[in-house]
Amino acid sequence: MSALVFAALYLVGDPVSMLASPEATEAERALIRQSLGLDLPLWRQYLIFLNKALIHLDFGNSFLTGEPAMRLILQRMPATLELATAAMSLALLIGVPLGIYAGLKPDNFGARSVMTGSVLGFSLPNFWVGLMLIMVFAVFLHWLPAGGRGPLQSFGPIQLSIFSWDGWRSLMLPVATIAFAKCALIIRVTRAATRECLPLDYIKFARARGLSEARVLGVHLLKNIMIPIVTIAGLEFGQVFAFAVVTESVFSWPGIGKLLIDSIITLDRPVVVAYLMLTVVFLSALNLAVDIIYTILDPRVRASA
Amino acid sequence: MSAADLALESPAAPAARESMLRLFAAQFLASKLAVLGLILMILFLVLAIFAPWIAPQNPFNVGSLNIMDSKLPPGSLSSGGAMTYWLGTDGQARDVFSAILYGLRTSLIVGLVSVSAAFVIGATAGLISAYFGGRTEALLMRIVDIQLSFPAILVALVLLAVLGKGVDKVIIALAAVQWAYFARAARGAAIVERNKEYVQAARCMSLSWQRILWRHIFPNCIPPLMVIATIDLAHAIALEATLSFLGVGVPVTQPSLGMLISNGYEFMMSGSYWIAFFPGIALALVVVAINLVGDHLRDILNPRNEI
Numbered sequence: 001m002s003a004l005v006f007a008a009l010y011l012v013g014d015p016v017s018m019l020a021s022p023e024a025t026e027a028e029r030a031l032i033r034q035s036l037g038l039d040l041p042l043w044r045q046y047l048i049f050l051n052k053a054l055i056h057l058d059f060g061n062s063f064l065t066g067e068p069a070m071r072l073i074l075q076r077m078p079a080t081l082e083l084a085t086a087a088m089s090l091a092l093l094i095g096v097p098l099g100i101y102a103g104l105k106p107d108n109f110g111a112r113s114v115m116t117g118s119v120l121g122f123s124l125p126n127f128w129v130g131l132m133l134i135m136v137f138a139v140f141l142h143w144l145p146a147g148g149r150g151p152l153q154s155f156g157p158i159q160l161s162i163f164s165w166d167g168w169r170s171l172m173l174p175v176a177t178i179a180f181a182k183c184a185l186i187i188r189v190t191r192a193a194t195r196e197c198l199p200l201d202y203i204k205f206a207r208a209r210g211l212s213e214a215r216v217l218g219v220h221l222l223k224n225i226m227i228p229i230v231t232i233a234g235l236e237f238g239q240v241f242a243f244a245v246v247t248e249s250v251f252s253w254p255g256i257g258k259l260l261i262d263s264i265i266t267l268d269r270p271v272v273v274a275y276l277m278l279t280v281v282f283l284s285a286l287n288l289a290v291d292i293i294y295t296i297l298d299p300r301v302r303a304s305a
Numbered sequence: 306m307s308a309a310d311l312a313l314e315s316p317a318a319p320a321a322r323e324s325m326l327r328l329f330a331a332q333f334l335a336s337k338l339a340v341l342g343l344i345l346m347i348l349f350l351v352l353a354i355f356a357p358w359i360a361p362q363n364p365f366n367v368g369s370l371n372i373m374d375s376k377l378p379p380g381s382l383s384s385g386g387a388m389t390y391w392l393g394t395d396g397q398a399r400d401v402f403s404a405i406l407y408g409l410r411t412s413l414i415v416g417l418v419s420v421s422a423a424f425v426i427g428a429t430a431g432l433i434s435a436y437f438g439g440r441t442e443a444l445l446m447r448i449v450d451i452q453l454s455f456p457a458i459l460v461a462l463v464l465l466a467v468l469g470k471g472v473d474k475v476i477i478a479l480a481a482v483q484w485a486y487f488a489r490a491a492r493g494a495a496i497v498e499r500n501k502e503y504v505q506a507a508r509c510m511s512l513s514w515q516r517i518l519w520r521h522i523f524p525n526c527i528p529p530l531m532v533i534a535t536i537d538l539a540h541a542i543a544l545e546a547t548l549s550f551l552g553v554g555v556p557v558t559q560p561s562l563g564m565l566i567s568n569g570y571e572f573m574m575s576g577s578y579w580i581a582f583f584p585g586i587a588l589a590l591v592v593v594a595i596n597l598v599g600d601h602l603r604d605i606l607n608p609r610n611e612i
Binding site: 116119120122123124125126127128131132134135139140146239245246249261264265267 | 338456458459462463466539543544546547550551552553563566570573574578581582585588589592593595596597600
């Protein structure tokens with residue numbers, strides 16, 4: 001996996017041409033190449049990388065800024081984490097109730113509008129939704145800022161914008177952009193799960209016992225449909241966190257997605273490699289977390305395991 | 306008895322087939338939204354094919370552009386008074402409506418060609434792995450799994466960084482990220498078909514495996530593949546627009562809808578909204594229309610799939 005990424009990136013152009021000024025002589029270029037270790041054969045570069053990465057967790061320094069690639073990524077992580085968490089929470093808050101509603105009354109006009117709306121949600125490209133939101137709320141109405149993170153509060157090394165009103169305002173549009181797309185998916189999953197669970201005996205029994213509809217839906221039904229929802233929400237959270245490339249570019253949100261695309265364009269290999277490695281580790285950890293949540297939610301899984 | 310059955314069945318078969326088609330058409334027409342989507346799809350296709358004849362201006366003929374006309378709002382008259390810019394003009398005095406028609410062309414060509422390529426590659430890989438099983442299957446499906454674990458946008462981004470700009474390169478990158486969906490669907494459908502009696506019968510007649518695969522199994526795998534193809538077409542067009550918006554897609558000389566939006570983005574902040582807005586609406590309509598058709602097709606063709 002790491003060899004694959006390494007080799008693929010090696011093929012992508014010559015980073016020296018990005019770093020050296022256009023007037024640099026061939027000797028100056030050679031010096032840069034040597035100082036970055038780019039004059040060694042590919043396999044030597046890879047072995048050096050493996051040695052450092054595995055033993056010292058050192059993914060090398062960014063070609064551009066000279067800072068350790070890992071530190072660059074970790075610095076930007078809180079911004080993305082904040083964005084992803086807010087977006088997924090919003091998507092769940094809106095998506096689950098709408099999905100249950102659409103599942104309860106599938107032929108109702110409102111339910112069908114929700115389903116048609118969800119087609120919009122997953123078919124409209126992310127950057128398009130972002131642009132339209134900027135156009136309406138930033139350019140025409142001047143209500144919200146079009147980009148950036150607003151003022152930040154520091155909590156040790158972590159800076160967050162979620163604790164101030166201005167920070168909320170800059171968070172709103174990018175969060176809405178991501179939540180719009182994720183909401184569509186959650187609505188569809190919730191609806192399908194609801195329709196599957198409703199005809200089951202335990203729901204009929206709960207109703208027969210004369211429990212209130214709120215309790216039947218909010219406790220009995222919700223407990224069972226949580227399982228597919230947690231799966232999808234977990235996977236999607238990983239996707240949003242790891243690959244919020246497009247939204248972050250549109251809103252110039254200084255997170256790791258923006259860092260990734262900048263690094264791909266400037267051929268800053270150590271940052272791209274470190275990013276992808278970190279993402280793989282994060283996604284595996286997330287999958288494990290989802291599996292653990294399963295056993296808490298579903299006693300059947302516990303029994304069989 | 307069996308002979309009588311056969312005799313009865315053979316003339317009935319074509320009629321049954323026709324009524325199947327009719328049933329399918331009736332089911333499709335039942336959804337007004339899907340019909341609307343289909344009409345829009347056909348309309349956009351016609352507009353794209355006949356763009357040079359419909360467009361009031363050739364936006365790439367620099368000689369015909371009058372720089373005095375740049376950034377005019379929608380509905381303005383051109384400086385010669387010869388034509389009205391119904392959707393305004395962009396920073397280089399191009400008529401936005403004409404640019405959209407030409408952009409639609411690029412977008413649809415990229416989408417259709419890449420999806421066809423992905424269809425052929427993916428269906429071949431899927432059918433072969435289902436038919437032969439064993440190591441071939443393990444290897445091909447492992448590649449598919451690896452590919453699907455990365456988001457399409459990221460794979461396409463890295464591929465385009467390697468390949469460079471160009472319409473052909475975007476098509477290659479999109480086909481490369483999408484074939485895996487077809488491979489998985491084709492394998493799933495073909496595994497069901499593989500053990501059916503008609504395939505065993507064909508084997509008993511010692512037909513060549515190519516013939517069994519393509520003439521016997523493949524036609525029965527088409528419905529799920531058609532659903533994937535429709536949804537992927539919308540996906541491909543949206544993906545191409547995103548890539549072009551990020552600056553790694555089609556070249557400036559052959560702008561797609563995404564490229565037009567990207568060009569208009571810088572003007573949007575200063576209030577010239579129409580340069581990005583109208584191409585954006587066109588893109589949204591195309592993508593949503595195709596998805597409405599695809600969504601309904603999925604409901605009809607795989608009733609098991611509820612999501």
